[in-house]
Amino acid sequence: DQQVKQNSPSLSVQEGRISILNCDYTNSMFDYFLWYKKYPAEGPTFLISISSIKDKNEDGRFTVFLNKSAKHLSLHIVPSQPGDSAVYFCAAPLPFGNEKLTFGTGTRLTIIP
Amino acid sequence: KAGVTQTPRYLIKTRGQQVTLSCSPISGHRSVSWYQQTPGQGLQFLFEYFSETQRNKGNFPGRFSGRQFSNSRSEMNVSTLELGDSALYLCASRSIGFGNTEAFFGQGTRLTVV
Numbered sequence: 001d002q003q004v005k006q007n008s009p010s011l012s013v014q015e016g017r018i019s020i021l022n023c024d025y026t027n028s029m030f031d032y033f034l035w036y037k038k039y040p041a042e043g044p045t046f047l048i049s050i051s052s053i054k055d056k057n058e059d060g061r062f063t064v065f066l067n068k069s070a071k072h073l074s075l076h077i078v079p080s081q082p083g084d085s086a087v088y089f090c091a092a093p094l095p096f097g098n099e100k101l102t103f104g105t106g107t108r109l110t111i112i113p
Numbered sequence: 114k115a116g117v118t119q120t121p122r123y124l125i126k127t128r129g130q131q132v133t134l135s136c137s138p139i140s141g142h143r144s145v146s147w148y149q150q151t152p153g154q155g156l157q158f159l160f161e162y163f164s165e166t167q168r169n170k171g172n173f174p175g176r177f178s179g180r181q182f183s184n185s186r187s188e189m190n191v192s193t194l195e196l197g198d199s200a201l202y203l204c205a206s207r208s209i210g211f212g213n214t215e216a217f218f219g220q221g222t223r224l225t226v227v
Contacts, residue, residue: 036218041201041221041223042220043119043203043204043219043221044156045218046215049215089156099144099161100161100169100171101148101156104155105155106155
């Protein structure tokens, strides 16, 4: 049962434009979400998170939006840069202090110079 | 502050052997989790340790085990290796406190079973 889904396996965006990565979830108990960026053969790097009490969180070029009623979140990167080319995962821990992170399947973002 | 350190980075083993992977968390982090990443299954949770106790476990066979030491360092062991165990094994550490905090990952150990 894939509780966190990233339906776009890949995305190509022109340098300088906005990249929008999407994530859907099915478990209404999720109350905290994270986005990670991953290069091949390396561990994921934390990018940004959002709590369910917010609908937006911004950190520099990265903004995450959460729509609880639709069980949907998105990561916006603007402007996109070549170094942003990587695989992006959204993830959510089970509530009540459970440490297990459930990851989406990832979206490979390619920034075209 | 040093990040999460995993050793070794690369490992080649033959079927039937066993392997031990090591993880040193960020200083002060007491929760250590292990994940397996494969092309077909993505990132899958193996188990989590806190204060030397396994608190959570994923859906992996008993061949996969782990432990945590008093200094929070953790080891993961896989016995009777199978070809399908070839994967990137990732360790993550997290500080435990009020509210949600993010998990920080190491660079992983790439295990190849031949």
